[in-house]
Amino acid sequence: MPINLTINGRQVQAREGQSVLDVAWANGISIPTLCHHPDLKPVGACRLCVVEVEKMRGLIASCTLPASEGMVVHTDTPKVIEERKFILEMLLSDHPNDCMTCESDGNCELQSHVYEYQVPWKKSKGKTHTYPIGADPNPMIFTDFNKCILCTRCVRACAEVQGRNVWGVANRGFNDKIVAGADVSMLEAGCEQCGACAAYCPTGALTDKPSRGKGRDYQMRKVTTTCTYCGVGCQFDLNMRNGKVVKVTSNPKAVVNGMALCVKGRYGYDFINHKDRLTKPLIKKDGKLVESTWDEAYDLIAQKLSGVKGDSFAMLASAKATNEENYVFQKFTRAVMGTNNVDHCARL
Numbered sequence: 001m002p003i004n005l006t007i008n009g010r011q012v013q014a015r016e017g018q019s020v021l022d023v024a025w026a027n028g029i030s031i032p033t034l035c036h037h038p039d040l041k042p043v044g045a046c047r048l049c050v051v052e053v054e055k056m057r058g059l060i061a062s063c064t065l066p067a068s069e070g071m072v073v074h075t076d077t078p079k080v081i082e083e084r085k086f087i088l089e090m091l092l093s094d095h096p097n098d099c100m101t102c103e104s105d106g107n108c109e110l111q112s113h114v115y116e117y118q119v120p121w122k123k124s125k126g127k128t129h130t131y132p133i134g135a136d137p138n139p140m141i142f143t144d145f146n147k148c149i150l151c152t153r154c155v156r157a158c159a160e161v162q163g164r165n166v167w168g169v170a171n172r173g174f175n176d177k178i179v180a181g182a183d184v185s186m187l188e189a190g191c192e193q194c195g196a197c198a199a200y201c202p203t204g205a206l207t208d209k210p211s212r213g214k215g216r217d218y219q220m221r222k223v224t225t226t227c228t229y230c231g232v233g234c235q236f237d238l239n240m241r242n243g244k245v246v247k248v249t250s251n252p253k254a255v256v257n258g259m260a261l262c263v264k265g266r267y268g269y270d271f272i273n274h275k276d277r278l279t280k281p282l283i284k285k286d287g288k289l290v291e292s293t294w295d296e297a298y299d300l301i302a303q304k305l306s307g308v309k310g311d312s313f314a315m316l317a318s319a320k321a322t323n324e325e326n327y328v329f330q331k332f333t334r335a336v337m338g339t340n341n342v343d344h345c346a347r348l
């Protein structure tokens with residue numbers, strides 16, 4: 001049975017188990033969030049998604065509020081706006097005014113909401129955190145916990161998406177902080193360097209180390225492609241700048257993997273523009289490999305293969321190739337080489 005409720009005067013319907021935030025977003029009604037992400041369990045930590053609900057007291061975090069029959073919700077009353085501005089002001093009071101050089105400039109959810117709500121950054125008169133910048137030696141993830149807003153998305157992404165449980169929250173009150181394991185390095189805490197924590201972090205607290213300084217998000221041309229490393233077939237976006245791949249980012253619409261990637265898919269892209277990469281075919285002449293043209297190489301392959309047609313030929317295909325390429329391998333083996341001697345490395 002659908003649940004009927006009203007949001008900002010509009011009649012909308014919800015399914016059992018949907019939160020008010022889910023229903024609002026599904027109906028194109030914008031509510032800002034920081035700790036919430038649709039892939040992760042809601043925790044109601046940042047309270048930026050507060051709304052007013054008639055016949056309920058106070059402002060309520062909509063991400064953890066189940067939609068119920070007859071509910072009347074208001075998402076942008078003066079009281080709600082004032083509360084969101086206050087939350088953002090509090091977050092800024094202990095946040096470096098670092099956007100000019102921050103890796104996440106232009107791709108930072110905190111920055112976007114601060115802009116949207118026009119909250120000024122004021123020099124803090126109180127205590128601020130001074131964590132050492134880039135302290136964790138992880139080769140793939142750069143840490144700057146001065147920019148952390150304790151949204152715990154990294155904690156939940158590592159636990160719920162990657163199943164590693166590297167991150168946790170230590171201490172209480174002002175001393176609350178995100179720590180790996182029992183406050184050890186990420187690798188010591190069992191990090192697999194998948195980069196999920198950085199991908200879900202809404203600020204510049206966790207960022208991809210290999211692409212630091214290589215370009216802003218808005219300077220990149222994004223090309224969606226399929227990973228060539230294994231047969232899972234994850235999709236992601238190659239981030240191109242000046243004709244070179246400088247970063248890989250998750251594509252939330254990827255059917256197979258969503259935002260999840262492993263270390264190879266997310267960070268193993270330097271081979272693409274590597275100087276040692278072959279760009280011309282090599283043919284062995286007088287015991288030495290020498291550069292040739294593609295026509296010469298294909299002629300040589302055709303000549304050699306035509307001498308081994310039938311069952312003296314076998315093809316071993318690769319999980320690193322796409323399904324379409326593997327289809328062509330077996331078709332070539334059967335139809336051109338005249339044998340069923342075809343197999344695939346994934347079976348070994």
Ligand code: SF4
Pocket residue numbers: 141157158162164165166167186190191192193194195196197198
């Ligand atoms: S890189 Fe992956 S495994 Fe390592 S802490 Fe982040 S989410 Fe967890």
Ligand code: SF4
Pocket residue numbers: 147148149150151152153154155178197200201202203205206
């Ligand atoms: S490091 Fe990023 S994702 Fe983790 S709690 Fe801090 S701001 Fe949130």
Ligand code: SF4
Pocket residue numbers: 227228229230231232233234257261262263264265266
């Ligand atoms: S990202 Fe990792 S798991 Fe996904 S296809 Fe590439 S190598 Fe396989």
